[in-house]
Structure formats: structure tokens, C-alpha cells
Amino acid sequence: MSKVIQVGMADYKTAINPGILMTAGLGSCVGVCLWDPVTKIGGLAHVMLPSSEQARKTDNKAKFADTAILALLKEMSGMGANLSRVVAKIAGGAQMFSFPGSSDIMRIGERNAKAVQEVLRQEKIKLIYTDVGGSYGRTIHFWTETGKLSIRTIEHGERIV
Amino acid sequence: MADEFMQLSDLQMDALKEIGNIGAGNAATSLSMMINRRIEMSVPQLKILPFPEVAEVIGGAEKLVVGVYLQLHGEAPGGMLFVLPLSSALTLADMLMGLSIGSTQKLGEMEHSALKEVGNILVATYLNSLTMFTGLDIYPSVPSLATDMAGAILSAVIYTLGVIGDHALVIETEFSEDNQQVVGHLFLLPEPGSLNTILERLGVNV
Numbered sequence: 001m002s003k004v005i006q007v008g009m010a011d012y013k014t015a016i017n018p019g020i021l022m023t024a025g026l027g028s029c030v031g032v033c034l035w036d037p038v039t040k041i042g043g044l045a046h047v048m049l050p051s052s053e054q055a056r057k058t059d060n061k062a063k064f065a066d067t068a069i070l071a072l073l074k075e076m077s078g079m080g081a082n083l084s085r086v087v088a089k090i091a092g093g094a095q096m097f098s099f100p101g102s103s104d105i106m107r108i109g110e111r112n113a114k115a116v117q118e119v120l121r122q123e124k125i126k127l128i129y130t131d132v133g134g135s136y137g138r139t140i141h142f143w144t145e146t147g148k149l150s151i152r153t154i155e156h157g158e159r160i161v
Numbered sequence: 162m163a164d165e166f167m168q169l170s171d172l173q174m175d176a177l178k179e180i181g182n183i184g185a186g187n188a189a190t191s192l193s194m195m196i197n198r199r200i201e202m203s204v205p206q207l208k209i210l211p212f213p214e215v216a217e218v219i220g221g222a223e224k225l226v227v228g229v230y231l232q233l234h235g236e237a238p239g240g241m242l243f244v245l246p247l248s249s250a251l252t253l254a255d256m257l258m259g260l261s262i263g264s265t266q267k268l269g270e271m272e273h274s275a276l277k278e279v280g281n282i283l284v285a286t287y288l289n290s291l292t293m294f295t296g297l298d299i300y301p302s303v304p305s306l307a308t309d310m311a312g313a314i315l316s317a318v319i320y321t322l323g324v325i326g327d328h329a330l331v332i333e334t335e336f337s338e339d340n341q342q343v344v345g346h347l348f349l350l351p352e353p354g355s356l357n358t359i360l361e362r363l364g365v366n367v
Contacts, residue, residue: 008213009222009316010323025222025312028320048212048316048323055324063323096317097230097305108320137313139223154225154309 002145007031010063012045012072014079015144022141026092028109030065030116030132033089033142033149034072034125036081042144043072047092049108050115065115073123088125089149089161090116091140093132109133129161166209166330166353174207176365177332180294181205184287185334185347191286192336195279196256203335212322215315215329219244219346222312227268229280230318232302233288237355240318241287241301243280245345247308250276253343262342268308277304283347291349295362318350325353 002018009029015021017040023031026046034043045068049055052064061067077083093113113132120127131138131151139152150160169177182205193200208218216222227250229243245253247268254265254272257279265272281304292299307314319329332349351359360366 009216009312010212010327025216025310025316027309027313027316029316048320057326060327063327094313094317096228096307096309096314099232099302099305108317135307137310139310 002143004141007044007046009046010048010060012043012062012068014041014043014072014075016041016079017144019144020141021144022139024139026138026140027094027096028092028112030090030092030109030112031138031140032065032069032072032116033140034069034076034086035089035142035144035147036076036085037087037147038085039079039081040144041076041079041081042142042147043076044142045069045072047112047116050111065112066119069116069119069123069125073125083125086125087147088120088127089129089142090127091131091138091149091151094134094136094138096135096137098135131159131161166326166328166356169209170365173360173365176360176363178205178207180291180359180363181207181332181334181349183294184290184349187286187290188283188334188347189336191282192279195282196253196338198256199339201337201339205332205334208331208333209328210331211328212319215319215331216312218331218333219311220246222310224311225308226311226314227276227306227308228314229277229304229306230314231280231284231304233299234302235299236297237295237299237351237358239349239351239355241284242314242318242348242350243283243345244311244314244348245343249343249345250308253279253345256338256343273306277306280304280306287347287349291359295359297358297362321352322350330356
């Protein structure tokens with residue numbers, strides 16, 4: 001049996017084959033899965049906010065798109081992953097509630113997803129799968145053995161990519 | 162004060178709980194009148210929780226729930242969330258529409274509006290007490306409803322707190338209908354700045 005490692009909101013974890021990383025109930029948050037196909041080292045971050053720049057307290061690096069991805073890459077590299085090989089899959093960034101005439105701040109899911117994509121681009125990490133947006137929650141499992149990602153939803157089925 | 166909620170004194174916690182008690186009491190009465198049944202209410206709990214644990218209060222991140230969320234604007238911004246398991250929401254819909262229990266199998270547009278109206282009334286009565294005690298001008302948005310995993314629903318209402326810290330302060334009351342067919346939770350989620358404002362008005366700021 002492979003071990004399932006749970007990642008909570010505003011947290012990240014790494015694992016090595018045959019570890020399975022999972023995070024439950026992604027709403028406006030984005031799950032960022034990183035994987036080195038050769039060493040089979042993987043990482044999963046449950047990102048809550050787009051940027052640490054406006055935050056008053058930034059010691060929890062896992063909370064923000066910018067700091068979480070960098071910290072995760074660093075940890076994976078320390079475990080022996082080669083960052084030039086690392087690929088990414090992302091899921092989440094939904095808008096669970098909507099209000100008429102609501103401002104940008106409400107579209108937090110969209111902003112999270114954009115920020116994650118931007119940071120991946122800056123770090124030259126190839127984004128090979130994106131499932132973001134909509135107005136529904138997602139639970140994801142990420143297999144370090146195969147790099148496969150399963151995305152489970154309540155009313156929009158399950159997909160494995 | 163509080164960059165984080167952790168520095169609250171016992172006196173401050175008690176004051177907040179008491180406000181919750183009165184607010185939720187009024188909300189329970191209005192819910193009881195709407196469905197013409199007795200509603201029991203728990204003693205309000207004031208919890209300061211790390212983000213991953215907030216969903217545990219309502220059965221875990223993957224629990225299927227219905228959430229009615231209202232943003233709070235004005236002098237003490239924040240939000241209020243009424244959450245109940247899907248099964249409870251279906252039963253509550255039956256009660257609201259005068260159907261026999263078990264009739265509603267799915268939440269359609271009509272059920273959505275009925276449940277949003279419940280959220281509206283619970284929040285309005287709760288806020289009435291809060292504004293009466295504090296003299297603060299707080300007004301709610303229109304309600305928005307989502308049926309989904311508890312974690313997904315909560316993340317969408319507590320993310321603003323992430324800018325300031327790693328915890329959410331929730332003042333939570335459990336409502337249950339007489340024979341436990343409907344159980345729901347009402348959360349008041351003040352933003353940290355609002356908490357200071359409320360405490361100040363209550364005369365328990367440090």
C-alpha cells in the first residue's frame with residue numbers, strides 16, 4: 001500500500017515514489033503539483049493567496065503562490081530532484097460564491113490561478129495540465145510513481161490526467 | 162492589538178461569546194417561526210483555529226454541505242456563513258415549503274431561494290443584536306449559496322484572513338430542530354480589524 005500524505009490548506013508537502021499526495025476540498029485555493037519524472041520526487045502545495053507582497057505576516061510560505069512554489073522547488077531540489085525536468089499540474093481556483101457587482105477581490109480563485117501560472121513561468125517550470133475556474137470544489141490525489149493527477153468533484157465527475 | 166487572534170483575553174472572549182449567544186438566540190427564534198417547529202441552540206463556541214481545522218467543525222473538508230454566505234460591510238466588515246449538511250438542507254426545504262419530510266430530493270432554484278432566505282433572516286436577526294450592543298453600522302450583502310465540499314466553501318470565505326495571519330476566529334452556534342432532522346451551523350467571521358472595533362465598542366479593548 002502506498003502512503004497517502006494529506007496536505008492541508010496553506011500547507012505543502014513533498015513525497016517520493018510510491019507516495020501519494022492529496023489535498024481535499026480545494027475551493028478558491030489552487031493545488032500545485034510538481035514532479036520530477038526521473039527521480040519520481042513530487043510536491044503538492046495548497047495555495048490560498050496569490051502573493052505574499054501585501055501580506056502582513058509571511059512566515060508561512062505555503063500560503064502564497066509566489067513563496068510556496070519557490071519553497072517547494074527548493075525542498076524537492078534538496079531531495080535530489082532536477083528542476084529542469086520538473087513539470088507541473090494545477091487544479092482549483094474556483095469561485096464558490098458570487099455577488100452582484102462584486103469587486104476584483106472576490107475573484108480570488110482566478111487571481112490565485114493566474115499568480116500560480118505566472119510564478120511557474122518565471123521559474124521555467126513546464127505546466128502540462130491546468131484545471132482551474134468554475135464554481136465547484138475539487139479534491140485531488142497526485143501519484144509520485146506516475147505523475148498522474150486525479151481530480152474529484154461533487155457534480156462534475158472525476159478525471160485522471 | 163491582534164495581528165493574530167491569539168492575544169485575546171478571557172474577558173474579551175466572554176464578551177464575544179455573549180454577543181454570539183444573544184444574536185444566535187434571536188436567530189433561532191426567527192428560524193423556529195419560519196418552520197413552525199422548536200429549534201434548539203448550542204452554547205456559542207468561540208474558536209481560534211488554524212485554517213486546515215476550520216472545515217473539521219462541520220465534518221471535514223470533503224463533507225457535502227450547503228453554505229449560505231453573506232458578506233458584511235460597514236464599520237466592522239467580515240462575513241457570516243450558515244452551513245448545513247445536504248441532508249439537513251433537503252429536510253429544511255421540505256419544512257419551509259410545507260411538504261412532508263423526504264419530498265425534496267434535489268435543490269432546485271425554488272429550494273435555493275428558500276434556503277437563501279433562511280440565511281438572510283438568520284444573519285439579519287443576529288446582526289440586529291450585534292449592532293444594538295455595539296452601535297456599529299454593519300450591513301449584510303445579498304445571500305449567495307453553494308452546495309459543495311466543506312473545505313471548498315470555507316476556503317472561499319476565510320481567505321481574506323490569510324493576509325494577516327494563519328488562524329480564523331469563528332463564533333459558531335449549532336441549531337437543531339426538535340428531533341435532529343435539521344442541524345445547521347451559523348458562523349460569524351469578523352476580519353481582524355473588525356474584531357478590534359467590536360471589542361472597543363464593547364468596552365473590553367486592552
